Amino acid sequence: MSAGRPLRIENVPLARRADTGAASAGYAAWLNTGWEGFHQQPATPEQLEEMLQAHEIDARVLTGVYDDSLPADLVDPLVPVATYASFAKTLNIGASLVPAHLITLVTVRPTHRRRGILRELMTGDLARAKAAGFPVAALTASEATIYGRFGFGRATEQQTLHLDVRGDVRFHAAPAGSMLQVPPHALEGIAGRVFEAFHASRRGSVGRQEAYLRHATARWGPEGPVPDPKLRAAVHLDAAGEVQGYVTYAFAGWESKPATLTVRDLVATGEVARREIFRFLASIDLIERVSHPFAAANDPLGWALEDPSRISYTGREHGLWVRVLDVPAAFAAREYRGSGNFTLRVSDTQSLAGGTYAFAVRDGRAEITELVGDAPADFSCGAAALGPLLLGACGITELVSAGLLEPTRNTPAATLAALLDLPGVPHAINGF
CATH class of the missing domain: 3.40.630.30 (Gcn5-related N-acetyltransferase (GNAT))
Structure with missing residues (x-):
């Protein structure tokens, strides 16, 4: 200052x-x-x-x-x-x-x-x-x-998914389990457990603060810590009667054109529960559109519908930004493909993660060692590239094309891509 x-x-x-x-x-x-x-x-x-x-x-x-x-x-x-x-x-x-x-x-x-x-x-x-x-x-x-x-x-990125629910919305799969409408306060003992199951299974997910439970139970509304009388809730039960997902939602008002139901929160332990929650939302009377913020950039719902043209998207934007502080500890928690070795030099103006690191990948896991001195490296990047590289937000070829990752010893990008490229994209369903 x-x-x-x-x-x-x-x-x-x-x-x-x-x-x-x-x-x-x-x-x-x-x-x-x-x-x-x-x-x-x-x-x-x-x-x-x-x-x-x-x-x-x-x-x-x-x-x-x-x-x-x-x-x-x-x-x-x-x-x-x-x-x-x-x-x-x-x-x-x-x-x-x-x-x-x-x-x-x-x-x-x-x-x-x-x-x-x-x-x-x-x-x-x-x-x-x-x-x-x-x-x-x-x-x-x-x-x-x-x-x-x-x-x-x-x-991560996020966007708002809009589902046209006029007429009969058909899904490829037969219904599974059951849906149960509940008062929002019934989620008090459910929401946290369901989210933790989702959180443990989805790359890019970040833990939730207390506010999310208060929003889910209608203790807080979209404008802050005031009760939300418009909020409605439902849960998905599997064949054994166990809760595998929940959704909270509210009617946008009769002035909304088309008549819209807005999802406030949707958390599922797997894709079956998520699909069944959308099947339920599509069946609610007097609604023409269901809008769901925080949808992933590769949302799978379109593949579940007989008519994928019912889905449209708006408001695509950046979501989670990640700053790596400890390269060996962070990248040891990442997934890889196959086995191989490479070295990465990181420049960091804040001197938090800078250095040259040797990666030894074996059967999908890596041991990372910081090298001393001016060791040669196969690739180099700045600290800002470590976040997308860590979470597999895009392919190695795209990072190289963007100028965020640079081959320094004529090592082909495909060599690194074979180890680091992952299926799908990371996704966080909440902010903070």
């Missing part, structure tokens, strides 16, 4: 007032500043309590940047000029889950831009995350061009 302006970075405790038990004034000022950055209204006392509870459960670490030069008669000294938060979950790399340092609610007030605030917050936090043993950090970015300079690479 530039000299001459007394800015200070402080941790903001998840604290309550001693006299009332309500959220502290410092926490309230921090949260409202973060919400203002995303154009949300200030929180009511009830919303502050809900948010504080959720942040306590997530064990979030909150950081604020304060400008002591601002006139105290015009600006509350407790109000930060920038916000930053982090918490820990897991990321499915493919072969296993790894601890992930998740970054969220990053805002800088327009009056304090271009002063190095974000850089100081981000570089310091990533260094601490690496020291704490996290192999990766991740975030969901509202603007795609901000975080590449900090070594984050785009790892």
